[in-house]
Amino acid sequence: MSISAPFHKYDDVCGERAGVEGAKRRRVDAGYRRGGATKPSARPVATRRVDGGCGRSLRWLSSKMAQHRLPPPALISPHKPHLQTSSYLWNGTLRLCFRLVSFVFLGLTIVSGAPRQQIATSSDPTALDLASLLGQFGEEPSAAQLGRVRDWLGSHQPGQWEAAFDEVLKLTDSRPVHDLLIQESHRRKHHASARKRLSTLSDNNPSTPTYLVNLVQLEILAGDGKRARGHLRSAATRFPKLAQIHSDLGQWLFDHGQGDLAFAELLRAQSAGTLPPRAALVLASMEATVGAYKDGIDTASSIEKRSDLPAPVRAEAAALTGKTYALARQEKDAARYLEQAIELAPEVEDYYLSLAKVHQQSQSEGDALAVLREGHGRLPEAQGLGVALARRLMTAGDFNTAIGILSGISNRSPDQLEALSLLAQAHRASGNPKLATQTWRRLAQHQPRYPMVHVFLAQSLSEEGASNAEVLEALKTAEATSPGDSDVYYLRGRVYNEMGQHEEAVKELTRAISMQPNIPSPYYQLGLAYQQLGQEELARKQFEKKERLEGATSGR
Amino acid sequence: MTGSRRGHYSVIEMLEDKAASGISRRRWFSRLLGLLPSAGFLRGWKQGLAAPLLQSAPAQDQPAHLQNDRVIISPLQEVKGTITPTARFFMRNHHDQPELSLKSWKLSIEGNVSKPLELSFSDLIESPSVGLESVLECSGNRTGLVSNGAWEGVPMSYLLKAASPASDATRVLLEGADSGSLMKDQPAFPFARIVPLEKCLAPESMVALKLNGQFLPQRNGFPARALLPGWYAMDSVKWLRRIVLLGGLDWPESYYGSGMDLLYQRWVKQGGREQVTSRVSELLVNSGIAFPSPGENLGAGQHSVWGFAWAGPRAIRATEVSLDKGRTWKTAKLETDSRPFTWVRWSYQWSAKPGKHTLMSRAQDGTGQWQPSRRPPERTDGYELNWYASVNCVVA
Numbered sequence: 001m002s003i004s005a006p007f008h009k010y011d012d013v014c015g016e017r018a019g020v021e022g023a024k025r026r027r028v029d030a031g032y033r034r035g036g037a038t039k040p041s042a043r044p045v046a047t048r049r050v051d052g053g054c055g056r057s058l059r060w061l062s063s064k065m066a067q068h069r070l071p072p073p074a075l076i077s078p079h080k081p082h083l084q085t086s087s088y089l090w091n092g093t094l095r096l097c098f099r100l101v102s103f104v105f106l107g108l109t110i111v112s113g114a115p116r117q118q119i120a121t122s123s124d125p126t127a128l129d130l131a132s133l134l135g136q137f138g139e140e141p142s143a144a145q146l147g148r149v150r151d152w153l154g155s156h157q158p159g160q161w162e163a164a165f166d167e168v169l170k171l172t173d174s175r176p177v178h179d180l181l182i183q184e185s186h187r188r189k190h191h192a193s194a195r196k197r198l199s200t201l202s203d204n205n206p207s208t209p210t211y212l213v214n215l216v217q218l219e220i221l222a223g224d225g226k227r228a229r230g231h232l233r234s235a236a237t238r239f240p241k242l243a244q245i246h247s248d249l250g251q252w253l254f255d256h257g258q259g260d261l262a263f264a265e266l267l268r269a270q271s272a273g274t275l276p277p278r279a280a281l282v283l284a285s286m287e288a289t290v291g292a293y294k295d296g297i298d299t300a301s302s303i304e305k306r307s308d309l310p311a312p313v314r315a316e317a318a319a320l321t322g323k324t325y326a327l328a329r330q331e332k333d334a335a336r337y338l339e340q341a342i343e344l345a346p347e348v349e350d351y352y353l354s355l356a357k358v359h360q361q362s363q364s365e366g367d368a369l370a371v372l373r374e375g376h377g378r379l380p381e382a383q384g385l386g387v388a389l390a391r392r393l394m395t396a397g398d399f400n401t402a403i404g405i406l407s408g409i410s411n412r413s414p415d416q417l418e419a420l421s422l423l424a425q426a427h428r429a430s431g432n433p434k435l436a437t438q439t440w441r442r443l444a445q446h447q448p449r450y451p452m453v454h455v456f457l458a459q460s461l462s463e464e465g466a467s468n469a470e471v472l473e474a475l476k477t478a479e480a481t482s483p484g485d486s487d488v489y490y491l492r493g494r495v496y497n498e499m500g501q502h503e504e505a506v507k508e509l510t511r512a513i514s515m516q517p518n519i520p521s522p523y524y525q526l527g528l529a530y531q532q533l534g535q536e537e538l539a540r541k542q543f544e545k546k547e548r549l550e551g552a553t554s555g556r
Numbered sequence: 557m558t559g560s561r562r563g564h565y566s567v568i569e570m571l572e573d574k575a576a577s578g579i580s581r582r583r584w585f586s587r588l589l590g591l592l593p594s595a596g597f598l599r600g601w602k603q604g605l606a607a608p609l610l611q612s613a614p615a616q617d618q619p620a621h622l623q624n625d626r627v628i629i630s631p632l633q634e635v636k637g638t639i640t641p642t643a644r645f646f647m648r649n650h651h652d653q654p655e656l657s658l659k660s661w662k663l664s665i666e667g668n669v670s671k672p673l674e675l676s677f678s679d680l681i682e683s684p685s686v687g688l689e690s691v692l693e694c695s696g697n698r699t700g701l702v703s704n705g706a707w708e709g710v711p712m713s714y715l716l717k718a719a720s721p722a723s724d725a726t727r728v729l730l731e732g733a734d735s736g737s738l739m740k741d742q743p744a745f746p747f748a749r750i751v752p753l754e755k756c757l758a759p760e761s762m763v764a765l766k767l768n769g770q771f772l773p774q775r776n777g778f779p780a781r782a783l784l785p786g787w788y789a790m791d792s793v794k795w796l797r798r799i800v801l802l803g804g805l806d807w808p809e810s811y812y813g814s815g816m817d818l819l820y821q822r823w824v825k826q827g828g829r830e831q832v833t834s835r836v837s838e839l840l841v842n843s844g845i846a847f848p849s850p851g852e853n854l855g856a857g858q859h860s861v862w863g864f865a866w867a868g869p870r871a872i873r874a875t876e877v878s879l880d881k882g883r884t885w886k887t888a889k890l891e892t893d894s895r896p897f898t899w900v901r902w903s904y905q906w907s908a909k910p911g912k913h914t915l916m917s918r919a920q921d922g923t924g925q926w927q928p929s930r931r932p933p934e935r936t937d938g939y940e941l942n943w944y945a946s947v948n949c950v951v952a
Binding site for chain 2: 226229232233236260261263264265267268270271287290291292294295298510513514517541545
């Protein structure tokens with residue numbers, strides 16, 4: 001690199017120009033160390049700017065020198081002694097040239113009337129370490145690099161926090177570093193000092209949004225929603241057209257659990273300009289969620305239409321548009337967009353499920369089944385699709401195919417409890433109560449708290465023809481796990497009736513009826529019990545109630 | 557909302573604390589399930605948020621008791637605790653619901669102000685927020701047109717003060733985005749109400765954005781509605797789009813031209829002549845029986861009769877139940893704290909014997925005022941129907 005080449009950028013380097021370029025230069029600038037920076041033992045005294053201005057020019061030149069310096073003699077390989085002398089001489093000459101240029105440059109700036117600046121010397125090793133570190137950062141610092149910044153911040157006592165805070169903000173505009181700084185301020189409970197510094201900086205730099213963004217982040221982390229809202233309102237007033245700021249804030253707020261504020265910021269960003277696809281899709285899903293279907297459809301479909309975007313992104317947009325149409329009860333458009341999503345990304349299980357749901361919503365059971373079959377054919381390992389297909393097949397009366405699918409899923413994934421539950425129901429419906437009982441047992445062993453599993457087990461045992469004692473034992477467990485389930489008492493009442501213990505049956509069935517007075521079958525069993533006890537009038541009333549309820553529910 | 561009793565202001569709680577944020581987050585995330593882009597696309601966001609089923613994302617709960625496009629009846633027996641579920645919240649509209657876009661919707665504050673404002677939905681979300689549990693009752697409610705919700709929104713006083721009302725502003729016109737004709741052969745006017753500035757500046761009054769922790773459903777006024785707790789619901793204008801500060805001589809066409817000024821007045825027949833006496837505004841003491849529901853068949857034995865009682869800005873002092881058509885009254889137990897604006901849940905343990913029964917309830921407010929036994933005979937309007945509540949049931 002030519003030494004003189006960047007001279008025409010003097011103003012950029014020396015002036016107070018904000019922005020990433022300026023910050024990068026400042027980082028490079030601050031990264032200079034005389035005489036071998038990479039070696040801690042060689043860490044020297046360096047110049048440090050106190051109040052900006054020409055110090056930067058000088059340090060910029062120095063940094064160029066640092067970039068072009070050769071390794072110190074001690075580092076030159078002893079196996080190449082022929083290089084040693086000439087290199088040493090060349091190194092010394094080059095340094096001399098750089099220094100001369102520096103002094104000439106400084107003289108010129110003074111003569112030209114540039115503001116005087118103080119050049120302080122510092123031997124503060126922490127400051128120099130940070131500057132060097134930040135100088136090595138690319139656009140996206142690595143986790144290890146951020147970890148080193150965190151260590152640097154950790155080396156400061158509470159009383160030094162404001163100075164450390166300032167130092168970082170001065171040296172870099174990097175978002176990840178700023179995020180880290182705010183997180184560390186929060187973690188170390190330095191909210192007050194961080195707030196003070198950021199407020200001052202924000203007030204002094206009214207055209208710079210970064211400090212307001214940082215203030216919002218700090219207050220959210222500190223749990224002070226009131227202050228955060230205040231800063232957001234300031235940002236809205238001061239930067240109404242800066243879509244990027246509001247979009248970034250929206251995404252950060254969403255990621256930090258502030259759904260409402262994220263929604264507000266994403267809406268602001270949208271009204272100020274174009275949203276990035278990811279932010280637009282989050283906004284679209286929020287709009288759909290709050291019931292602003294038309295807005296959601298507009299936002300999502302605008303992303304779907306962009307042919308420059310990758311297919312998976314467009315597929316997500318199409319799926320979201322389709323789902324929003326479904327919520328708005330416009331099934332035809334919903335199906336169209338979901339089909340488009342499948343075409344763009346046929347490997348996504350969710351799209352088939354959503355499309356099947358839409359067909360089901362529009363009473364097109366055949367279409368729903370066809371979509372699920374297609375999805376299951378393409379993605380045979382997708383459990384959600386398998387379960388949904390089996391459920392649909394069971395509704396259509398095809399229990400054998402459903403059992404095949406569900407058995408496969410539950411063998412492959414014993415944790416798929418929904419598949420087990422459906423499998424038990426399929427066995428029962430296909431006339432295999434023994435297999436149903438086995439499956440319920442398997443489910444009960446795997447997840448004893450699965451809703452109503454013991455009730456189903458008892459029911460299955462009863463249907464299978466198991467002994468009354470066995471059924472009663474199962475009901476005991478069912479009562480313990482589901483005390484509010486009226487089926488427990490109904491089944492027990494039925495068993496007592498079969499055992500001839502009609503008084504016990506009356507107690508159980510009355511309890512079942514008090515819990516669920518609108519189900520007909522307990523009245524029938526209660527009627528039978530009263531009949532056996534010789535209470536014909538009471539029995540007749542129960543049968544009448546049963547008839548009445550059946551009449552009332554027959555239309556459902 | 558807490559059950560604390562800290563006076564008039566105690567029921568207003570600032571929601572901007574960490575806990576509230578946590579709730580907000582869970583609600584958002586649970587409601588967004590199924591709508592968010594899938595995990596792969598959202599890498600770096602919230603992995604795993606994309607649930608596969610559309611059925612897990614009911615964006616707007618569908619009302620189960622839709623009478624027609626303009627009325628939803630709210631059954632008291634479906635109230636959990638003291639809060640009416642959003643899907644069961646009553647609705648009574650004058651006009652068709654407008655469909656508003658958040659991209660273009662604005663709330664303007666204008667009229668006799670020195671700093672007119674035009675606020676977006678984002679502006680309102682980011683404004684200071686308050687929360688309040690409050691009853692909303694239709695002025696013509698006899699049964700099913702009353703609900704209780706947890707509301708959140710921006711204090712109206714904050715917004716009005718930001719616009720700097722002129723010193724002669726005494727009234728406020730609240731105008732919604734729904735419009736239509738109140739009378740035959742009239743042009744369409746937006747629904748609007750004029751209320752005293754004093755009520756709008758009261759700490760409980762707000763521009764409500766949320767009901768029961770979620771943004772308002774479209775049918776309940778999305779994106780924003782006025783909420784004047786303690787007043788009958790017609791003044792809590794839905795789909796709010798204009799707040800106009802009025803001086804004593806201001807005569808807004810949208811209000812007087814539409815005939816709205818003739819509605820919600822107490823009409824009294826005296827000496828064979830009907831006349832308007834005053835405006836309907838503050839809720840009167842009232843109660844309702846949730847269980848048993850009308851015509852219900854019950855088994856003989858012990859039953860817990862329960863319901864609600866409310867009195868607008870006044871707390872409920874007592875509730876009573878009658879099992880003999882109002883001849884004798886028995887004290888019911890207040891199950892929840894009695895506070896202004898919200899309702900109190902009451903219960904009474906009843907040993908039901910076979911036969912036909914008429915159960916009644918009545919409530920007394922903090923000033924000692926009981927519900928009346930019947931409608932004042934001189935009233936000829938259809939508002940403030942707050943006489944004893946009653947249900948018939950059969951015990952077998």
